[in-house]
Amino acid sequence: MTTAIRAKICGLTTVDSVAAAVNAGAAYVGFVFFPKSPRNISIELARELAADVPPGVCKVALVVDADNETLDAINDAVPLDMLQLHGNETPERVAEIRARYGLPVMKAVGIRGAEDLEQIDIYAEVADQLLIDAKPPKGADLPGGNGVAFDWSLLSGRRWPTPWMLAGGLTPDNALRAANLTGANQLDVSSGVESAAGVKDLDKIDRFIAQLGPMPPRLV
Ligand SMILES: O=C(O)c1ccccc1NCC(=O)[C@H](O)[C@H](O)COP(=O)(O)O
Numbered sequence: 001m002t003t004a005i006r007a008k009i010c011g012l013t014t015v016d017s018v019a020a021a022v023n024a025g026a027a028y029v030g031f032v033f034f035p036k037s038p039r040n041i042s043i044e045l046a047r048e049l050a051a052d053v054p055p056g057v058c059k060v061a062l063v064v065d066a067d068n069e070t071l072d073a074i075n076d077a078v079p080l081d082m083l084q085l086h087g088n089e090t091p092e093r094v095a096e097i098r099a100r101y102g103l104p105v106m107k108a109v110g111i112r113g114a115e116d117l118e119q120i121d122i123y124a125e126v127a128d129q130l131l132i133d134a135k136p137p138k139g140a141d142l143p144g145g146n147g148v149a150f151d152w153s154l155l156s157g158r159r160w161p162t163p164w165m166l167a168g169g170l171t172p173d174n175a176l177r178a179a180n181l182t183g184a185n186q187l188d189v190s191s192g193v194e195s196a197a198g199v200k201d202l203d204k205i206d207r208f209i210a211q212l213g214p215m216p217p218r219l220v
Contacts, residue, residue, distance in 0.1 A: 004185075004212065004213035004214050004215065004216040005179050005184070005185050005186065005187055005212040005213060005216075006027035006028070006165075006185065006186040006187070006212075006216050006219075007021075007024075007025070007026050007027060007028070007186075007187055007188075007189070007208065007209045007212055008026065008027065008028035008029070008030055008058075008060065008165060008186065008187070008188040008189070009021040009026045009028070009029055009030065009189060009190075009193060009200075009205055009208075009209075010029075010030030010032065010039075010060075010062065010145070010167075010188055010189065010190040011030060011031075011032050011037070011039030011062075011145055011190040011191075011194075011198065011200070012029055012030065012031060012039075012049060012200060013039055013041050013045070013049075013198065013200070014049075014200070015048075015049065015052060016202065017200035017202065017205065018049050018052050018053060019052065020200070020202040020205045020206060021205055021209075022052075022053060022054060022057055024205055024206045024208075024209040024210065025209050025212075025215040026057060026205075026209060027057065027058060027186070027216060027218075027219050028057070028058040028059075028060050028082070028186075028188075028219070029049075029053055029057060029058070029059055029060065030060040030061075030062050030084065030188075030190075031046045031049065031050070031059070031060070031061055031062065031078070032062045032145070033046070033061060033062060033063050033066070033070070033074060034062070034063070034064045034086075034142070036141050036142060037142055037145060037198070038197040038198030039145060039190065039198045043073055043074055043077045043078060044077070046061070046074070046077070046078045047077050047078050047079075050078050050079050050080070051079075055218070055220065056218030056219060056220060057218075057219070057220070058081040058082055058219045058220050059078070059079065059080050059081045059082070060080070060081065060082045060083070060084050060106065061074050061075075061078060061080050061082075061083055061084065062084040062086055062144075063083065063084070063085060063086065063087070064085075064086050064087035064143055065087030065088055065089060066085075066087075068100070071083070071097065071100075071101065075101055075103070080103060081103070081104070081219075081220045082103060082104045082105070082106055082128075082129070083097060083101060083103050083104075083105050083106070084105075084106045084107075084108065084131060085097065085105060085106070085107050085108065085127075086108040086131075086133075086143050086144050087143060089107065091122060091123060091125065091126045094107050094123065094126045094127050095126045098126070098127075098128070104128035104129065105127050105128055105129075106127060106128065106129035106130065106131050106165075107123045107126070107127035107129075107130055107131070108130075108131040108133050108143075108144060108167075109123055109130055109131070109132055109133065110133055110134065110135035110136065110143070111132060111133070111134060111135060111150045111154065111168075112134070112135040112150060113151075113154070114154055116135065117154065117158075120132060120160060120164075121160070124160050124161065124162040127162060128162070128163070129162065129163045129164060129165065130160070130162055130163075130164040130165075131164070131165050131167050131188055132155065132164055132165070132166055132167065132184075133167040133168045133188075134146070134148045134149055134150040134167070134168030134169060135150070136148070144167070144190070145190040145191055146168075146191070147169055147190075147191035147192060148168060148169045149168050149169030149170070149174075149178075150168055150169075152166075152178050152181045152182050153181060155181075155182040155183070155184075156181060156182065156183070157183075158183075159183070163186070164184070164186065165184060165186035165187060165188045166178060166179065166182050166184035166186070166187050166188065167187070167188035167189070167190075169192065170187055170188070170189045170192045170208075171189070171192035171193075171204075171208070172192070172193070172204055172207035172208045172211065175187055175189070175192075175208060175211065175212070176211050176212070179212075187212070189208055192204070192208070193205045193208050
């Protein structure tokens with residue numbers, strides 16, 4: 001594949017990891033607002049980290065079934081470019097959040113088997129982007145960021161009108177193969193560029209992005 005692939009590095013918690021992602025050429029940086037996550041950060045820290053992100057790199061806030069009060073607090077304090085909804089938000093709730101904040105919304109869709117693919121079509125109607133991720137293992141504490149992949153061949157040959165990114169179990173060693181198999185031109189990673197849960201490995205961030213080709217045009 002010769003087309004440049006955009007990368008989203010999710011779950012950044014430090015100034016250094018944000019700098020590593022930005023300097024390596026990440027198109028998106030993700031901040032997690034989910035207390036159970038080892039990547040959860042406060043609104044105050046997110047505001048500080050976002051201030052270091054240059055124009056053109058999309059700052060994404062990840063929330064899970066957040067109510068309006070929570071979203072208002074995040075949106076009022078953090079200069080965001082996108083909201084990522086990673087819970088059981090209905091299509092109606094996606095549309096409501098999109099209208100309320102005037103921000104592009106990316107809806108995560110969890111895939112385990114072929115029976116899950118219809119969810120992509122449903123959310124493609126209402127979201128600005130889709131994050132096609134592995135469904136969490138049964139009993140997992142987190143709806144995402146689990147480092148598990150789904151069968152990428154399920155996506156082979158499929159196309160959607162809505163921009164999408166592939167996620168779930170990606171690493172510096174398998175990302176390019178995953179992109180080639182699925183046709184994804186955007187990849188999202190969290191635990192695959194960590195040395196321990198919630199601890200980003202700056203070298204892995206660099207290696208993940210370096211293989212994806214020249215830096216694509218700025219997004220925002
Ligand atoms: O990363 C988390 O801790 C998290 C917590 C709650 C909901 C979603 C979460 N992550 C979502 C992401 O966008 C991850 O980057 C995506 O699931 C891929 O994760 P990984 O398999 O670890 O690369």
